[in-house]
Amino acid sequence: MRGSFYYKYIKSPSTKLVLYVLLIGIGYAYLYPLLYMITTSIMSVEDLVNPTIRWIPVHPTLSNYKLAWQVLEVSKSLLNSIYLSVVPALIQTFSTAIIAYGLQRFDIPLKRFWLVLVLATFLIPAQTTLVTKYMLFSKLKLVGTPLASFLPALFGQGIKSAIFILLFYNFFQMLPKTFDEAAELDGAGPLRIFWTIMLPLSIPALVTTFIFSLVWYWNETLVSGLILGNSIKTLPIALRDFIWRYAQMFPSTTGSSANRLNEGIRLAATFITILPLLITYLFLQRQFVESLERTGITGE
Amino acid sequence: MSKRLKAKTKRALVGYLFFSPWIIGFLLFTAYPFFYSLYLSFFKVRFTVSGVESTFVGFEFYKYAFRGDLTFPINFTNTITNIILSTPLIVIFALIVAILLNNKIKFRAFFRLLYFLPVVIISGPVVSELVENNAARIVDPGKYFIYQFFTTLPDRISFPFLYMFDNLVLILWFSGVQILFFLAGLQKISSSIYEAAKIDGANSWIIFWKITLPLIRPFILINTIYTIVDLASFANNSVNTSITQHMFDIDRPYSYSAALSWIYFVAVMAIIGVAFLILRKKD
Structure with a gap:
């Protein structure tokens, strides 16, 4: 830079x-x-x-x-904490990268609208959707299972996902388009370009997203305390x-x-x-x- | 021509394919819970064997929240006051620290590391343990003359100042990300502007008000909104207790909590709206 x-x-x-x-x-x-x-x-x-x-x-x-x-019960809750922060952090890192790639690289119609909507979701306090999220997960029989934390992360709705999508969006914007154009001429498909060109060039953004995601997942107790809290205790919830x-x-x-x-x-x-x-x-x-x-x- | 158009459509489709997980997730995990809780707040629901029965009750739960509920108004006002008072303090403090760190100093990396540490370790239970066990109370403010002085003033004037003294450490602990944002913003101001101003005879004080502050303004807005959202979603807010406590009320399961969470949502949006109106660019 x-x-x-x-x-x-x-x-x-x-x-x-x-x-x-x-x-x-x-x-x-x-x-x-x-x-x-x-x-x-x-x-x-x-x-x-x-x-x-x-x-x-x-x-x-x-x-x-x-x-x-x-x-x-450190031996148990420490493992839970590691499991429930490393896995969603990894999922969130890749899902937000893919989402931002689709949004930034392909001149999709309504691009500005989607970007504004992504950022708007950041403003909703977790409490507003807490009750109905609990109802949703209990209907899906996911209360108390790690999937209740992994699924939103997979679909770009994890903790502060909007920030990470914006981060990748800005980062991809700085990468010159000539790289992917050259690869496209060589016959590489979009998924291949993402995997072999964009991701290796985006290591700083990937690392940032992963570590921030990790600490935010580790420290989250409001939603996970309600949806996972009684069956999978993490360290902060055990402290609570x-x-x-x-x-x-x-x-x-x-x-x-x-x-x-x-x-x-x-x-x-x-x-x-x-x-x-x-x-x-x-x-x-x-x-x-x-x-x-x-x-x-x-x-x- | 049509071939180019086709290629363009294909590109857009591929783009949407990559973006589609977000749309699905948004509909399922954000929009649905968001609007469903609005819907619920107007209905009394009963879970029966045959399904869910709901009857429209209008604003009944909203009225009850302020007229019937004994604890919610207190919890709500506490949380909202906390956000309104802490946000400006955090943003101003973060700006001051960022300006201090933007000087050529020794151990700059060390100080930056230190100020960012709370971002990594802060969580609801950790903060409440620190507060309850007096670890967050750096000085006994009662001993200080200035604190005594403020206590003699009428409540309405002294309240914000006393609040600041009592919550000093927490204000610091919430400003880590904001400091980094401001630092990044300060780095973007080109050195030639400062040099030109200095040649024209401007001192540091004038440079701050006439150059730094106007150029850093967009970052003040971003940081203010970030701070409001960060504080509003924090796990320790007393409003959370109200919302989770009433979730399983037998006579009004979920609905009353949903109404409380929407009252909270509207209040937080109002704060963000006011902050936006104050800080947006006036052209």
Whole structure:
């Protein structure tokens, strides 16, 4: 893409100082909940009730994690989470690419109308179709099965699909038409052109779509909580039901004071829930942050 | 001529073939649930052995939502107020951060990485755990003079400011995508414009108001709409509780929830409409 980005140079040292102080201050505010969560989650009950301890635990313990791990049923819900985010993300990546290919490359009649309609679907809050979606899936006998999440993704109606279609649309627009014209003269059909020319050239857009789709599917709890929630529990849904589940597993009448639910245990559970995402983010940081600039979602 | 026309028709057909999954999906998974919930909100349905019986009740559920229901008006106002107050704060904050990051600074990639982190980990249950366990409350605002000062003002004036203090971390956590959008927009402003302005003697303050802001305006509109939709669909909104709670009401299954969800839809569209009118290009 375009070669050099323009960044403003700042010469005066005092402006520079203000800038760094601001950036670090904002960074601290961003990190605060994470730091608080990590330190609190390793505090023992004595540390939690001690008002003089704010950051550094005196009696650090991992027992909160042990309890949280049991209540979240991590070995099961982690697999569910991976399954219910990787598969729909893959499906959504390919379906939105194909849809955008059809919309962008073939001068179809009513092209503008369809594009506007695709973007209009983005504006509908999930709640508006929640009730009737549930009715639809229960009529199709799909409630509680992964297909209830995969089918909409396959037909371009997954989580924020409109954004991904727009992203591919803009990306394909940047690819010169001469490539596919040359291939067409050589006798390649449209599907072949899509598969052997468009897709390999669109790897940045594919990667962006996949990773964003992945985290959005992972974190979605409103629709999946209702349609899948009770039979396939993902980590975030297990976290949503944490208090209830905890009370079931450790009734307060039998539990010792060490087992009573406290913020240390709850924040340990929260940290377990986001840990897989944190690890993914650290590995794929460049793809996450630079992707939006590279794929030209913002239009050229 | 006719051969060219034929080739053109064929191309259009192939295009529609690729696009058709979206049309099918749209009809089945978006348009049908969308309009069916509108239909349901006007009918009382009964599920019997022979099928579904529905009787038209007009605006009864809509009236009940505001006059009979005890919790919905509260949940609804809370959610809508949250969207109206948070959106401008998020957009302005994202713009400021993007402008800060658009300077030649050290560790630029690190800061960008940090500010984008919440986008990856934010989900309904995670946010509610953080809020309920005080992890989202960065400072006890009560200790600060400025907070005390605002509490002495009449409610109506102080409310937005106190709201901002109380929800500071959440506002930051919702602005990751918007920061990247603004950064991409700022990168598009050609450096020659800035240089020309500087030669003409404009300082940074003038450059911001006269050059950056007008050129970034389309991005402000996109980000505002994105923010509204993002906040409106978030899993923690109290309006969701109302909608899901009433789904299986014995005397009015689904219908009342459908009416609530349409009230919410109209309200969110109204907010987007107002935002659009304020921010659109005035030529």
